[in-house]
Amino acid sequence: MKKTWFFDLDNTLHNASHAVFQFMDGQINRFVEVRLKVDSHQADRLRREYWMRYGSTLQGLIKHHGITATEYFASTHCFDVRPLLKFERGLVPRVLRIRGKKVLLTNAPHVYSKSVMLALDLEHRFDAHIALDHMQFYGVYAPKPSRRMLLRILAKHKIRPANAILVEDSPVNLKAAKAIGMKTVLVRGFTRYAVRKKGSYLSPHSAPNFGRPFYVDYCVHSVGQLHRI
Known part of the structure; x- marks a missing residue:
């Protein structure tokens, strides 16, 4: 078969791990800071916590904060990956x-x-x-x-x-x-x-x-x- x-x-x-993760996590942290009105340390903690608990940060943001996938993806994952x-x-x-x-x-x-x-x-x-x-x-x-x-x-x-x-x-x-x-x-x-x-x-x-x-x-x-x- x-x-x-x-x-x-x-x-x-x-x-x-070379560069993409670091860049992407910076994008996610900034989105969480602005959208949830928290400081940088809280944003980083939430990103990691939701990733570990739900398999993706997005799922935690949807579940606990009513964030939509559309706004999340537009702010965090739309960038030129080639240099990274x-x-x-x-x-x-x-x-x-x-x-x-x-x-x-x-x-x-x-x-x-x-x-x-x-x-x-x-x-x-x-x-x-x-x-x-x-x-x-x-x-x-x-x-x-x-x-x-x-x-x-x-x-x-x-x-x-x-x-x-x-x-x-x-x-x-x-x-x-x-x-x-x-x-x-x-x-x-x-x-x-x-x-x-x-x-x-x-x-x-x-x-x-x-x-x-x-x-x-x-x-x-x-x-x-x-x-x-």
Whole structure:
């Protein structure tokens, strides 16, 4: 049976810890400061707290403050990503070596994820593009690690969990995927970069430890190694 690869975006296909995360978090903090009329420390705390609790800062802002996705995305994720991107050399041919269907599955909004995928020259090389905008049930966002969302996506695309592989830098998302029967791959390279390099930004959901959790089937340094699986 043909495999279907579900790829995360940030710190999986590109090194978001290099510059993108820092820039984006500054945008989000400024939006929260202005919109909620709080100081910079409170804004940063809320951004991190909601990201950890709900899988995205947006979900917390919607739930607790009535912020709309439209105003949030317009203020925080519309910027030129090209000067900020860092990714492995030969990314496109390495991705094309991976056999099977390829789907982007990201908790980032489509306006941002599409701009990154275009800059990486991958947008038209993937079979589907699933962003945060597409993860709503009855008007409520349910991003990774929602098992319900993962099951719905698999059902919609008529894919059995056993034939699906989630490729991620985030252990919490991989744990959810494994629980519903998917195969899991932990990408470590960009997380290790963030741990080693001063001034780099590590996502709260990334794994700074280098062991292999029981719910991870494979560990790789980068997506360029996936063709071996």
